[in-house]
Amino acid sequence: MKNKEKINIITLGCSKNTVDSERLLNQIRANNFKLTEDPNNAETIIINTCGFIEAAKKESIDTILSAVALKLEGKVNKVIVAGCLSERYKNELVKEIPEVDAYFGTENYEAILKELGGELKYNLLGERLLTTPSHTAYLKISEGCDHPCSFCAIPLMRGKHKSKPIDDLLKEAEFLSKNGAKEIVIIAQDTTDYGKDIYSKRSLASLLKQLTAIEGIEWVRLMYAYPSHFPNDVIDEIASNPKICKYVDLPLQHISDNVLKSMRRGVTGKITRELLAKLRERVPDITIRTTFIVGYPNETEKDFEELCEFVKDNKFDRFGVFPFSVEENTSSFILGDQIPEKEKQRRKDKLMEIQKEISLEKNKSFVGKKLKVLVETREGEYYVGRTYRDAPEVDGEILIPLNDEKIILGKFYTVEVFDYNEYDLYGKFSEK
Numbered sequence: 001m002k003n004k005e006k007i008n009i010i011t012l013g014c015s016k017n018t019v020d021s022e023r024l025l026n027q028i029r030a031n032n033f034k035l036t037e038d039p040n041n042a043e044t045i046i047i048n049t050c051g052f053i054e055a056a057k058k059e060s061i062d063t064i065l066s067a068v069a070l071k072l073e074g075k076v077n078k079v080i081v082a083g084c085l086s087e088r089y090k091n092e093l094v095k096e097i098p099e100v101d102a103y104f105g106t107e108n109y110e111a112i113l114k115e116l117g118g119e120l121k122y123n124l125l126g127e128r129l130l131t132t133p134s135h136t137a138y139l140k141i142s143e144g145c146d147h148p149c150s151f152c153a154i155p156l157m158r159g160k161h162k163s164k165p166i167d168d169l170l171k172e173a174e175f176l177s178k179n180g181a182k183e184i185v186i187i188a189q190d191t192t193d194y195g196k197d198i199y200s201k202r203s204l205a206s207l208l209k210q211l212t213a214i215e216g217i218e219w220v221r222l223m224y225a226y227p228s229h230f231p232n233d234v235i236d237e238i239a240s241n242p243k244i245c246k247y248v249d250l251p252l253q254h255i256s257d258n259v260l261k262s263m264r265r266g267v268t269g270k271i272t273r274e275l276l277a278k279l280r281e282r283v284p285d286i287t288i289r290t291t292f293i294v295g296y297p298n299e300t301e302k303d304f305e306e307l308c309e310f311v312k313d314n315k316f317d318r319f320g321v322f323p324f325s326v327e328e329n330t331s332s333f334i335l336g337d338q339i340p341e342k343e344k345q346r347r348k349d350k351l352m353e354i355q356k357e358i359s360l361e362k363n364k365s366f367v368g369k370k371l372k373v374l375v376e377t378r379e380g381e382y383y384v385g386r387t388y389r390d391a392p393e394v395d396g397e398i399l400i401p402l403n404d405e406k407i408i409l410g411k412f413y414t415v416e417v418f419d420y421n422e423y424d425l426y427g428k429f430s431e432k
Contacts (some may be wrong), residue, residue, distance in 0.1 A: 011131070012059055013060075015393070016189070017084070018132070020106065022130055022131055028113070028116070043076065049082065064081055080112065132392065133377075133410065135411075144159040144189060145193075146161040154189050161193050186223060192226050192229060204231060205236070208234065208238075208244055235279060247389060252272055289318035323341070324339070369417050371387045371414070373387055385400065400415055401426075416428055416430040
């Protein structure tokens, strides 16, 4: 392929994939290829796939087939597939969709660039071409996972846990800050395991502290924290460091010991409750986000009701619910898919109804309060921003009616809350 041809990258799945695509985009640009956001205007389409659950796999397959259709119509010269789905099912994909020109796994930047006719620029490995708004950026601190969760295929696609050295992460964060990032969102398959492989101890607290010392960074937000061994020094850092958002994403998946044991989560309901109590005692204003799986093969009605009571009692600020998905080559595969899809959906709907009332109550409590808000966009009659309680893309927002004030997007403002609904807050700009 000659330089200057137009390349389009389609990113599917989670924020970890977003970071991978941003690194590849920067390498492609450094090799003097042109980039386009429109696949219909591209000569090569690269699809960074997700293969985590059935719905994500279907989306990836449908996207590949759409790109292949453009190729067969003569509108695209080449289709390249990379990422988790390709890592996990490459042999099957080659047989089923041979029209794709090349399949690559995760983080295989050098081979992809070679396929394009370029080369890996090693001096740019810590740099990315951001696809998020410039004021917010993800920082992936490790790759892979060592946990044996029965339902999860991540180790099959991403391998064992591998931490990035602190010096490399600080350099990357400095690059992000110089390019306008004021919020750094910490991501990994499990952020609490950070450092154990290269420093012989979990080193997340040290990393968080050093990141907040970087000029220009005002918020550091922690996502994907595994509950079975949440480090005490991380709780201390969240409590004492004003630049670390009083927020944690803690995927719990369930509370019933019966289900947790089968899921191989390495944690009990008692340990989970103790951790939540500790977080709230030491960080009283903390926002806790979590996720649950319903319809796991051995989840009885009693187990589900225990989960419902747990949600009512603990009043989480944010959460998502996912119906169980049977995944090949995971340890839960032998259990089959015992619970009908209709029943899974009923359980999901019931949990979300419980959370709706909790969220309304939580949001009501903020009326009259003044919050620090990162104003991100202008939509219709409102400026739209986020508070410390809101991670990008997955949580709520605060809507601020337009007025005569000159507001600069991507900056922080003090906003007083005057109204709410179950998802969002409404506020007005305040003097203080």
